[in-house]
Amino acid sequence: MTTAAPTTPALVAHLVEFPAYKRLPIEIASAEGCELILRDGRRILDLYGGHCVNTLGAGDAQLGAVLQKQWQELSFATNLLDHAPRARFMEAFARNLPEGSWQVFCSNSGAEANENALKLALKATGRKRVISFHGAFHGRTAAANAVTDGKAWGTLPFEVSRLPWNSVTGIDDGVAAVIIEPIQSLAGVVDPPPGFLGALRVACDAAGAALIFDEVQTGNGRLGAPWAAQFYGVTPDLFSTAKGAGGGIPIGLTVVSDEWAARVPGSIMGSTFGGGPLALAAAAHVAERIAAPGFLHNVREGSAVLRGCARLGPVRRVRGEGLLLGLELEEGASAVALRDALLGQGILTGTCDDPRVLRLCPPLTLTPAQAQRLPDALAALPPLS
Ligand SMILES: Cc1ncc(COP(=O)(O)O)c(C=O)c1O
Numbered sequence: 001m002t003t004a005a006p007t008t009p010a011l012v013a014h015l016v017e018f019p020a021y022k023r024l025p026i027e028i029a030s031a032e033g034c035e036l037i038l039r040d041g042r043r044i045l046d047l048y049g050g051h052c053v054n055t056l057g058a059g060d061a062q063l064g065a066v067l068q069k070q071w072q073e074l075s076f077a078t079n080l081l082d083h084a085p086r087a088r089f090m091e092a093f094a095r096n097l098p099e100g101s102w103q104v105f106c107s108n109s110g111a112e113a114n115e116n117a118l119k120l121a122l123k124a125t126g127r128k129r130v131i132s133f134h135g136a137f138h139g140r141t142a143a144a145n146a147v148t149d150g151k152a153w154g155t156l157p158f159e160v161s162r163l164p165w166n167s168v169t170g171i172d173d174g175v176a177a178v179i180i181e182p183i184q185s186l187a188g189v190v191d192p193p194p195g196f197l198g199a200l201r202v203a204c205d206a207a208g209a210a211l212i213f214d215e216v217q218t219g220n221g222r223l224g225a226p227w228a229a230q231f232y233g234v235t236p237d238l239f240s241t242a243k244g245a246g247g248g249i250p251i252g253l254t255v256v257s258d259e260w261a262a263r264v265p266g267s268i269m270g271s272t273f274g275g276g277p278l279a280l281a282a283a284a285h286v287a288e289r290i291a292a293p294g295f296l297h298n299v300r301e302g303s304a305v306l307r308g309c310a311r312l313g314p315v316r317r318v319r320g321e322g323l324l325l326g327l328e329l330e331e332g333a334s335a336v337a338l339r340d341a342l343l344g345q346g347i348l349t350g351t352c353d354d355p356r357v358l359r360l361c362p363p364l365t366l367t368p369a370q371a372q373r374l375p376d377a378l379a380a381l382p383p384l385s
Contacts, residue, residue, distance in 0.1 A: 013190040021341055031058030034307060034363050044343070045373055047306075047362040048350040052324070053186075053215045055244035057152075057363035063247050063285050065163060077277055079270075085281040090137050093289035096226035098235050101258040106251065106337040110216035110242035111139025113252035114179065116269060117238045118143045121210035122158060122178035124263035125281060127248035128215060129159040131178040131209075133173060135187030136162075137355070140304065147179050150188075166193045170303035177210040177238075178203075182228035183226045185361070188304050188354030189319040189326025191292045197234040204237070210260060213239040220244035221290040221364055223322035231321065244364075249282040273304050290364075299323050305371035312378035314338060319357070323366065327358040345377045 013173070027039040034057050036044040046054070046342035056063055070085060077083055093104065109114055118130060132147035133137070146156040161170055171178060178200055184190040204211040216317065218228040219241040225231040230240065237260045242252040252274065289295055305324050310318045319326040327349075329335060335351045335358045342349050350359040360374075 004346060008023060024343065024348075033057035033059070033368050041286065042346065044372060045347045047360045047366075047374060048348050048352045049131065049323075050248070050316060051350070052222060052243045052361045053248055054245075054363045055222075055365075056289060057219055057247075057365040059068070060365075061231050062289075063282060064275070066281050066285045069225040069247070070278050074277045079272075079275055082188050083277050085277040088187065088273065088285070089280040092291070094098075095223075096257070096287055096290045097159040098227055099231040100235060103256050103258060103267045103384045105254045105256070105271075105272045106280065108250050108273050108279075109252045110214075110240065111138070111141040111252075112271070112274070113240035113242050113254045114138045114144040114212075114214055115141050116252075116254040117210075117240050117256070118147070118177060118179065119268060120238065120254070120260065121212065122266055123268055124260055124285075125176040125208065126211070127176035127209075128363045129161060129174050129175055129176060131161050131163055132179055133177055133184070135190060135225055136181060137184070137186040138181075139216075148267040165190060166196050168196075168199045168203045171200075171207045171209055173207050173209075175207055175209040179212040179214060180284075181216075182218045182232060183320055183324055185359070186352050188328075188352050188357040189324060189359060191319055191321070192232065197232050201234050201236075212236055215239045215241045215326055216243050216287050217361065220286065220295055221299055221322075222304060222324050224296050224359070225322075228289060230368040232360045241334040244283045245286060246279055247286040249279050251279045251283050253283075289333070295364070300368070301368045302362070302364075302366045302371045305368050306374060308372075308375045309378055312375055313381045314384060315358075315378060323360070323362055323364055325360040326352070326354075327360065329356045329358065332358075333384060341381060341384060342374075342377060345381070346372060347377055349374075 028036050028037045034046050038045050041053050134149055136149045138147050146160050157174050167173045213236040223231045229235050238256045240254050245251050299322050306325055307318045309315050312328045315327045317328040339349050339359055340352055352359045
């Protein structure tokens with residue numbers, strides 16, 4: 001006698017994406033340099049650069065060749081092994097650094113880079129408090145989120161005091177670290193008032209606290225200098241970066257002065273993927289391109305053209321530096337409405353937490369002629385309803 005196989009009810013899986021992002025109403029098919037190509041064939045000028053990621057523009061041929069070669073030679077290796085892309089990265093990355101002796105730890109994202117910087121400062125000082133600023137954004141992991149303004153979702157992993165922008169009060173010997181974006185991006189491209197970063201340096205020195213610059217957006221040449229540290233002439237004890245450092249390949253970097261690094265055991269850090277050959281080959285190439293003659297000059301030229309948007313259409317003022325700019329709009333104007341109108345004209349820009357500021361963070365390879373399309377479009381734009 002044969003017995004029938006037991007039947008199990010068919011399980012039907014259903015999957016939708018977690019609704020973290022509200023998508024724009026365009027369908028992208030591909031991208032080339034500073035242009036996005038839509039499914040319907042339209043080309044859009046990309047003044048948003050994938051949130052500061054596309055340092056070299058999309059599909060850069062040289063970076064593509066580096067990645068292909070690296071993949072074929074050594075696609076991945078444990079951090080227990082040394083490899084050529086690591087040496088190449090160390091050499092290239094050092095070329096752009098602010099004066100001093102530095103150590104670097106490689107992870108995979110901006111939040112991780114900040115998490116590691118904060119961990120190091122807390123461990124080195126044995127203190128329990130960190131200072132950050134109103135409007136700050138430092139990422140979405142526990143420590144990075146704790147120092148981010150207005151996005152708390154649970155118990156904080158350490159004490160946080162939030163200071164008003166431009167304040168240096170309360171930095172005392174209970175403070176492990178002060179963490180700051182040299183220009184606050186998400187808050188609305190908010191510039192540091194003159195002397196503010198220098199005053200923080202003095203206050204941190206007096207308190208024995210670590211000064212941490214979050215250079216996830218301001219770094220990798222975006223301000224027209226390699227790092228905000230050089231742009232503003234203020235050197236932090238640690239700085240973090242990510243986004244543009246890999247030109248589209250995920251990477252997080254925590255850069256720490258020798259002096260601060262010596263205060264903790266190396267074993268407090270670790271990462272499976274961080275420092276992998278593919279990411280380091282990409283980051284080495286990006287660092288080499290930033291150091292190449294003319295690269296930062298191009299950033300400053302593009303910036304000067306985009307600054308010409310001041311007083312065109314609803315724009316009243318331009319904030320920020322280099323190719324991290326915010327167009328501050330007139331009273332009553334909406335950045336969302338302007339973004340949508342510009343998208344209709346074939347230009348992608350970004351919004352931020354300030355409803356009256358439109359954000360620009362294009363690839364650093366934007367040409368002055370491409371940049372000119374924004375002032376031209378603003379000059380021709382009918383009044384926003
Ligand atoms: C200034 C700043 N810090 C940190 C982060 C977090 O980076 P990631 O999203 O790579 O974790 C961001 C991301 O937008 C950022 O803008």
